[in-house]
Amino acid sequence: xxxxxxxxxxxxxxxxxxxxxxxxxxxxxxxxxxxxxxxxxxxxxxxxxxxxxxxxxxxxxxxxxxxxxxxxxxxxxxxxxxxxxxxxxxxxxxxxxxxxxxxxxxxxxxxxxxxxxxxxxxxxxxxxxxxxxxxx
Amino acid sequence: xxxxxxxxxxxxxxxxxxxxxxxxxxxxxxxxxxxxxxxxxxxxxxxxxxxxxxxxxxxxxxxxxxxxxxxxxxxxxxxxxxxxxxxxxxxxxxxxxx
Amino acid sequence: xxxxxxxxxxxxxxxxxxxxxxxxxxxxxxxxxxxxxxxxxxxxxxxxxxxxxxxxxxxxxxxxxxxxxxxxxxxxxxxxxxxxxxxxxxxxxxxxxxxxxxxxxxxxxxxxxxxxxxxxxxxxxxxxxx
Numbered sequence: 001x002x003x004x005x006x007x008x009x010x011x012x013x014x015x016x017x018x019x020x021x022x023x024x025x026x027x028x029x030x031x032x033x034x035x036x037x038x039x040x041x042x043x044x045x046x047x048x049x050x051x052x053x054x055x056x057x058x059x060x061x062x063x064x065x066x067x068x069x070x071x072x073x074x075x076x077x078x079x080x081x082x083x084x085x086x087x088x089x090x091x092x093x094x095x096x097x098x099x100x101x102x103x104x105x106x107x108x109x110x111x112x113x114x115x116x117x118x119x120x121x122x123x124x125x126x127x128x129x130x131x132x133x134x135x136x
Numbered sequence: 137x138x139x140x141x142x143x144x145x146x147x148x149x150x151x152x153x154x155x156x157x158x159x160x161x162x163x164x165x166x167x168x169x170x171x172x173x174x175x176x177x178x179x180x181x182x183x184x185x186x187x188x189x190x191x192x193x194x195x196x197x198x199x200x201x202x203x204x205x206x207x208x209x210x211x212x213x214x215x216x217x218x219x220x221x222x223x224x225x226x227x228x229x230x231x232x233x234x
Numbered sequence: 235x236x237x238x239x240x241x242x243x244x245x246x247x248x249x250x251x252x253x254x255x256x257x258x259x260x261x262x263x264x265x266x267x268x269x270x271x272x273x274x275x276x277x278x279x280x281x282x283x284x285x286x287x288x289x290x291x292x293x294x295x296x297x298x299x300x301x302x303x304x305x306x307x308x309x310x311x312x313x314x315x316x317x318x319x320x321x322x323x324x325x326x327x328x329x330x331x332x333x334x335x336x337x338x339x340x341x342x343x344x345x346x347x348x349x350x351x352x353x354x355x356x357x358x359x360x361x362x363x364x
Contacts, residue, residue, distance in 0.1 A: 004352060023240075026273055027314060045151045084148070108329065121156070124159045127231065127269040128137060132353040135232045135361045136242060136274065142252075142360075170249045196256070202235040217260035224358050225235050225266075234242070 006131040008037045012047035014136070016065070017057065022050045023065050025136035030068070033075035040079035040130075041072075042123065048086050051097040051115070066098065073114055074101030080114045083123050138163045140185065140227035144170035147182035157185040159231075167215070167223055169194040173201060176212045177186040183209050194220060237261055238352030239271045242363030244279030245294035246287070251280050254362040255297060260340050262305050270308045270352040271298075273341075275363070278311040278321045283338035302340030309341045310348045 003070040008028050032039060041052060050069070057064040072080070080100060080120065090132065100114040118126065141160055143150040153175050160166060166189055168175050173193045175182060192213040196206070205214060215223065224230055235255035241259055258268055273280050285295050302309050311321055317330070323337040337343065352357050 008350075008353060011231070015149070021277065024315065028274075028346050028349060032350045033351050034347070037350075037354065045155055046261075099243075120158050124161065127159060128139065128161055131229065132359050133229060133231045134349075134353070134359070135234050135363065144249075144362075144364075160331060216265060217256045220257055221264055221266065222260075223259045224237070224360060230358055230360050232363065234361065234363040 006037050007129065008132050008134065009042055009127065009130040010037045010039070010134045011044065012050055012129075012136070013040045013043075014045040014110065015049040016055070017060065017102040021136045023048070023063070024063060025134070026068055028127075028134065029072070029077060029136070030075060033077055039077050040081060041077065042081045042083070042126070044083040044086050044123065046086075046090075048082060048090060048092065051082065051100075051135055052092070053096065053098045069098055070100055070118075072100065078102040078112070078114050079082075079116065079124060079127070081116050081118050081126055083120060085120045086116050087117070093129075137229075138165065138227045140164070140223050140230045141166045142230060142232045143168050143175065145170040145172045145231070146174040147180065147185070148174075152184060153182060156231075156233040157189065160189060163190075165190045165192065165227055167192045167194065167219075167220060169197055171201065173197045176208045178204065178207060178209050186212070192219070192223065197221055235270045235358065235360050236267045236348075237360060238269045238356040240331050240349065240352075240359060240361040240363075241271065241273045241280060242253040242275045242361065244276040244283055244286065247276070247288075247346065249275065250362040250364060251294055251298075254360075255294070255301065257360065257362070258307075259301060262284070262301075265330035266347050268305065269356045270310060270348065272349045272352055272364055273311045274315055274349065275313075277363075278316040278319055281309070281311045281316075281321055281338050282336045284336045287344070299338050300342040306307050310323045311337070311341055312342045312349070315323075329350075
């Protein structure tokens with residue numbers, strides 16, 4: 001580990017495709033994975049739309065970047081916090097989101113869920129525990 | 137460990153103020169900048185969200201929008217850019233609710 | 235204290251670049267260090283020297299260049315964002331076969347790692363955007 005390991009959180013609050021923020025922030029997460037910080041992602045407000053399954057962009061001619069989220073586990077990005085209240089407000093549930101997993105090498109590569117559904121109060125505690133908050 | 141929350145949107149534009157105030161801890165500070173300053177106007181229907189919170193507005197943004205101190209919710213402080221810098225320094229981290 | 239500043243929006247369209255500039259200037263005047271100013275998303279448009287704002291308006295690009303010169307700031311435009319939006323320096327022109335450059339004085343084009351590194355090396359990250 002580098003001498004200065006910080007708790008990095010990427011906060012996603014914008015929907016995909018309507019603007020480029022979601023895609024370009026995912027690019028930061030992928031690059032940032034090389035820095036061996038303690039990384040986590042938060043999805044709140046319209047950011048929860050980024051994780052919905054079944055995205056098909058062929059009709060709008062834009063790149064469908066949603067499969068990239070399922071690769072995050074390979075980049076050792078394993079803590080993905082989804083704000084339950086934001087999901088419910090939008091008429092969505094966990095079933096509407098991609099099933100994101102990572103493999104735990106300490107437990108014989110057991111497959112584990114990356115998404116952790118948290119209440120607003122829990123999200124507040126999680127944010128409070130970070131060192132650096134990236135927003136896009 | 138305290139956090140400085142920045143909100144730059146009117147309370148009538150999106151979820152920024154709402155989410156920021158729901159995430160804020162008692163010792164955290166909220167600074168309203170740019171269009172965020174509209175959230176501090178007395179009697180606006182979102183003003184209750186500021187109750188009991190440590191709220192400041194950026195003076196230059198307030199003045200630019202034709203607002204003065206007497207229009208603000210009681211207890212809201214006005215800071216300049218130097219004061220903004222001090223708030224960044226005195227809190228452990230900054231969260232921009234873009 | 236050491237700050238890294240992230241600017242997510244271009245000049246004029248949104249106040250973000252103005253706010254970032256005034257904050258950066260105030261921080262420097264108070265004796266803080268600016269480790270880096272990182273321009274991302276449309277923020278890379280703050281680094282084109284080809285803007286010509288009306289004479290009675292502020293010149294946002296020149297203002298950054300001048301502040302950068304005065305305080306020897308490291309002002310970085312994200313390469314991926316810059317390529318998408320046509321902000322070009324000599325190296326980029328050569329690599330991508332472009333017939334012109336438009337990067338403004340004091341800016342440089344580099345990778346996203348510079349933003350992450352700014353987060354690692356600084357005491358605070360302050361993001362300005364929409």
